[in-house]
Amino acid sequence: MGGFSVQGFDLPAFVAATLAEDLGEGWPGGGRDVTSESVIPAEARFAGVMDSRDAIVVCGLPIAEAFFRSLDPDMEIALLCEEGQSVPPGTDLMRLSGNARAMLTAERAALNTVQHLSGIATMTRDYVRAMGETRAVLLDTRKTIPGLRHLEKYATRTGGAQNHRLGLWDAAMIKDNHVLVAGGVGEAVRRAKAAGVERIICEVDSIDQVEAALVAGANHLLLDNMSTDELRACVALVGGRAPCEASGGVRLDTIGAIAATGVDFVSVGRLTQSAPAADIGLDFTPL
Template identity: 75%
Template sequence: MTAFTLPGFDLAAFVRSTLAEDLGEGLPGVGRDVTSESVIPVDARFSGVMDSRDGIVVAGLPIAAAFFRALDPEMAIELLVDEGDEVPAGSELMHLSGNARAMLTAERAALNTVQHLSGVASMVRDYVRAMDNPGCTLLDTRKTLPGLRYLEKYATRLGGAANHRMGLWDAAMIKDNHVAVAGSVGEAVRRAVAAGVGEIICEVDRLDQIEPALEAGATRLLLDNMDPAALREAVALVAGRVPTEASGGIDLTTIHAKAATGVDYVSVGRLTQSAPAADIGLDFTPL
């Protein structure tokens, strides 16, 4: 099995901290799985099957495997599908066999991760299909759970979206509160240009803000909470000078119409903020 790597994400640290939280490490008299230690013999062995009760886009299996291997380095693990595969309900995702206590202790952390990430990837795929527009790219946002941003943005890519900025460091995004302090859209953009920022995304919610933002040096316009008619007018005014992005008020019922206006991107916060967990189970059999 190829090692899982993701730029900016420390898998070993994530596994350690997640298991430590579940085991209560650092608290008085804890740091252990009291149920498994009291019920399961130390040398007991299990085989296990992880399967999906939903049709899903698969995400997170190598991370789940890392939880089991952290507690039993000799555990035999077979991943039956690839990351990003779309599988029907009832599909087996992983076979494993090894120390029973290790499996039971790692089970919840492993399942939580795969359920959440597969839920994100599956929701993204639904949005891509509803958008039905290969000329427009679906984007995620920074509306991610603390500590899970790199994983959630990884899952959105598996589902068929692209990543918006990763954080506060890789692009400027000028929004209404920045404009309120700077005094105008144009002045806010000029300050970012003067600071040497390379990518400057400027939010506009009125058509009369478009020219000042472009003249000041914005490299992308985020067209906020505009209906399809306003989006089409905004795209015509921009006339291809910079990419345009529709954002706000976008769900499965509205994304097709907004993407069809000619914008280059559609961004949807709920992809990571509101994705339901996939129904994935793990069944064990004593060996």
């Protein structure tokens, strides 16, 4: 499965579980590709080409390779593009040849993965470009499909974003419900500080919450659903004492103006929540 590695992600386990799901392991009569077994001779061999039908940012090819190799370790596979490469429609991404049944059985899992991850990487690159010549950095969020977080965050990195929190463990993010229970922004931040949390992100939805959060010890402010005028005012008030992140309802047509307010970061949930799958196909030829 080559040298592909994403921290926290177990590629062999992902491949095994995905194929087991598709093959119906554990179901009565499951554990096999009934169509390929009944139609394709066991010794048949195919050549195949995976190509893009859209302009995309390539992401996930090493994972697709792992699906094919798990069913035919001797399959000949050539990855024709680098991860993160922008390619035009009609670009060949991968060539392969080997056992026909293995190719057909792994095809959907391989394509689903590359289509999904390339879709995320492509949308991410679009947002990065739309931010223009500002100093703001694009962040992703925890709005990921359960079980796919590490892969989806790999895809946003491939597209040019920076990962925000990987989970609930690597930073405190104090939001409105935490503030509600604690009795105020300052008290919520003080409690996190007293608990020894080093990285404290505090959401504020009005400028009058900013000073209380900073005085209590917040070292990152999430400016939630603010207008560009409100963002500029908050950035001026903070005066560099903590990074400022704009969040909430950010769209491709608004991110440029938001990034230009002087914020350090802009976070966008739709990168992982709403990215459309890239149009990628895989065509086979009998050998």
